[in-house]
Amino acid sequence: MKRWMRRAVLAMTLLCSAAIAAPGPDETATQIMRHAGDHRLVVLGEYHGTAETPLLVADLMERYSRNTAAVRLALELPMSENVALARYLRSDGGADAREKLRTSPFWVVKDDQHDGRRSRDMLALIEAVRVLRAQGRDVGVAGYDTETGASTSSDQRDAAMATHLRQQFNALPADARMLVLTGNVHAMRTRSADAPPEMQKTMAAYLLDLPLYSVRLEALRGHFWACFQPCRAVPLIERPPRAAKEDTDADRQYDLLIWMPALSVATLTDR
Template identity: 75%
Template sequence: MAMGAANAAAPAPAEDTAAQIMRHAGNGRMIVLGEYHGTAETPQLVADLVERYSRDNASVRLALELPMSENVALARYLRSNGDLDARQALRRSPFWFVQDDQHDGRRSRDMLDLIEAIRSLRAQGRDVGVAGYDVETGSSTDNEVRDAAMATHLRQQFNALPHGARMLVLTGNVHAMRAPPADAPPEMQQRTMASYLLDLSLYSVRLEALRGHFWACLQPCRALPLIERAPRVAEASSGENRPYDLWVFLPELSVGTLTDL
């Protein structure tokens, strides 16, 4: 018996969040990641996904919830050496200088580190890129109009991908919904960004956590706690009106280092 116990296979290590997403998403070419804005952990997870997906000469493009007008600066940064001057040039636009109660969490040093991670992978020879797809800040107060415009921009970028390339889209968790939940309040019963893109092999992932804090703009913008949960595994869904294809649960989220607060 002792010999049998000694030869028994060791339990498999727990699958990390990136591995869970990759296993469930399979061959999906547009993976939409619905996040809580303003955390430290989500940009790290996305950088990890881009690194893993881009191995073996695979093409990967990262789409961020930044205005389209940032794309010239993003492209310039990817061609730079990533030094302090290049980083300062990247965040020279008004988008990066929102302060106080207007700060919605999309502008953080963690997001800048994510962009740097893409630049570093590209410098190593990986076929990766990053671009924004949002409307200009303040150009529309109608959420449905904004979601439709963001979907149009993403469709254009997706159609321009190299053959077989994969696109990772980081966005707010409402934008990532395939459809609003049946019990959503009336103000949320509208078309979301992801709902316009379901024909593009889209796979929608809700990024949750077991505990921690995130940044939200609820009069005023501030750190808010998550509901604490017991440990759980990823939850896949295939219902016709499902809001997401997959829910994953990071161990914890914390508020990132927001810029110019």
């Protein structure tokens, strides 16, 4: 548990520093908020299994929830995890509560079964949301994915996830915002040319009638965790510094492409 606790402390250190220090002009969260503007459904397309992205999302949750603003975080977790997530948010975050959260069926996987969504860094993100809620912020977190191992095609899964997100978004107060963390393919407004034939539409493409803003989270260097038979750390192509790129073309895949400085592999959840 010690590593999990260190990650949670790190996430909260970020939240505290964000609350007392003015963000730098090139900071990733600042750029996302500036470009997303008043959009109430901000979809973040990530590389799964990194340490930095959960910290970025924790930062965004803290900033967006200031001044009594209502913010909900949607994670690529099965809907069956929502009872455990709600219970944890109501808890004191103690050892018993953490153990109940991380030993639910979704989190208990081993070795090559990890697809990057299960990490102590993600658990620390959930803890960061719990602390914000305990401080009186109007925040919450829920999953929107289908069940692990469900026999569905890529298109069926994306359609189901979009349906779950639509239901959760429609249940929000009129002025609330939702942050959605998902794989970068699900976040595409239009499918890529090399997408599998059965994928007619991506998750985000089913939601374009909503106030959606899609962000692709890239990085200049580093690694992420992915299942390319077998699951392993995958290196990114190293690139020189570059500015965020906004796209307004009708057939765009993302509204914003943003480059984080670096990514590193998250700490996986098996003991």
